[in-house]
Amino acid sequence: xxxxxxxxxxxxxxxxxxxxxxxxxxxxxxxxxxxxxxxxxxxxxxxxxxxxxxxxxxxxxxxxxxxxxxxxxxxxxxxxxxxxxxxxxxxxxxxxxxxxxxxxxxxxxxxxxxxxxxxxxxxxxxxxxxxxxxxxxxxxxxxxxxxxxxxxxxxxxxxxxxxxxxxxxxxxxxxxxxxxxxxxxxxxxxxxxxxxxxxxxxxxxxxxxxxxxxxxxxxxxxxxxxxxxxxxxxxxxx
Numbered sequence: 001x002x003x004x005x006x007x008x009x010x011x012x013x014x015x016x017x018x019x020x021x022x023x024x025x026x027x028x029x030x031x032x033x034x035x036x037x038x039x040x041x042x043x044x045x046x047x048x049x050x051x052x053x054x055x056x057x058x059x060x061x062x063x064x065x066x067x068x069x070x071x072x073x074x075x076x077x078x079x080x081x082x083x084x085x086x087x088x089x090x091x092x093x094x095x096x097x098x099x100x101x102x103x104x105x106x107x108x109x110x111x112x113x114x115x116x117x118x119x120x121x122x123x124x125x126x127x128x129x130x131x132x133x134x135x136x137x138x139x140x141x142x143x144x145x146x147x148x149x150x151x152x153x154x155x156x157x158x159x160x161x162x163x164x165x166x167x168x169x170x171x172x173x174x175x176x177x178x179x180x181x182x183x184x185x186x187x188x189x190x191x192x193x194x195x196x197x198x199x200x201x202x203x204x205x206x207x208x209x210x211x212x213x214x215x216x217x218x219x220x221x222x223x224x225x226x227x228x229x230x231x232x233x234x235x236x237x238x
Contacts, residue, residue, distance in 0.1 A: 010042035018046065131226050133211055138219030139165065140190055140211065142226075144174040150206070151195045154178065158208075158232060161188025161215060180215040187238065188213050190223075210235050 007020040010028070014035035021028040021039045029036050129146035140162070144152055152174040154164045161184035167176035178190050190213055193205035207230050214222040229235045 008043060009046055010039060011046035013037045013042055013045060131209060133223050133226060135213075135220055135223050138179065138221070140178045140213055140220050140223050142174075142176045142178070142190075142192065142211070146172060151197065151199045152176075152209075153193050153195065153199050155191045155193050155208075158191040158193075159189055160237075161186075162190050162213065162220075178213075178220075180213075180218050180220050182218060184215050184218070186215060188215055189237065191232070192226075206230075208232055208235070 005022050005024075008023045010019055010021045011017070012019055012030040012033065012035060014037065015030060015033040017030060017032040019028065019030055019032075019042075021042065023039060023043060025039055027036055028039050028042070129144055129150065131142065131144045133140060133142050135141075151169050152167075154167050154176055156164060159178075161181050162178045163181050165177040165179050168174070176192070180188070190211045192209045192211075194207050194209070195203050196206050197203070207228055209226045209228055210232075211226050212224040213220045227235065
């Protein structure tokens with residue numbers, strides 16, 4: 001009975017081809033390139049090349065290094081994000097503060113460029129009414145409420161440095177808009193007369209309202225509260 005020879009894989013030391021050899025022999029010949037090689041070294045080379053455990057270790061080591069690099073990169077990204085976020089909130093805070101300051105400045109300018117609104121109540125023997133004056137867009141706006149038995153009219157001749165834009169008498173309300181006359185400057189006057197009943201050429205006012213206005217650059221910028229007098233001679237025009 002023949003003894004079966006156990007063959008083992010080996011690696012040709014010349015061409016690298018995989019051959020099967022009898023490990024009990026000292027040498028063998030490569031069937032691919034014809035090189036004679038030492039069997040012990042060829043088997044050793046084969047085992048090194050196909051060492052699965054070593055390959056797995058290398059792969060795991062490489063994966064570990066990659067994970068370390070990824071963690072390091074994420075930490076750097078978090079730091080950069082934190083810096084960017086901090087910078088954003090800083091810029092946002094500065095922008096918000098500037099917005100508040102600009103808004104405050106606009107409010108102050110608006111208050112100084114707009115004339116003070118005033119409302120004066122005047123009582124007569126027969127009724128009560130209220131007159132309000134305000135400066136808007138370079139004009140003086142006047143409104144009287146509760147004047148059911150009285151009609152009001154802007155007196156162009158008596159007024160100085162101003163002109164009537166419009167006026168309207170309703171059932172119990174009077175409203176008007178007065179602008180500055182061209183080239184008028186400084187303190188000027190708006191005179192409005194109150195008539196009992198309908199206004200006519202022969203009718204005599206029962207009293208007058210005088211408002212001082214300040215004109216700059218052809219625009220009314222400020223107005224005083226209305227002053228009521230029975231006769232214009234009682235008012236001290238400057």
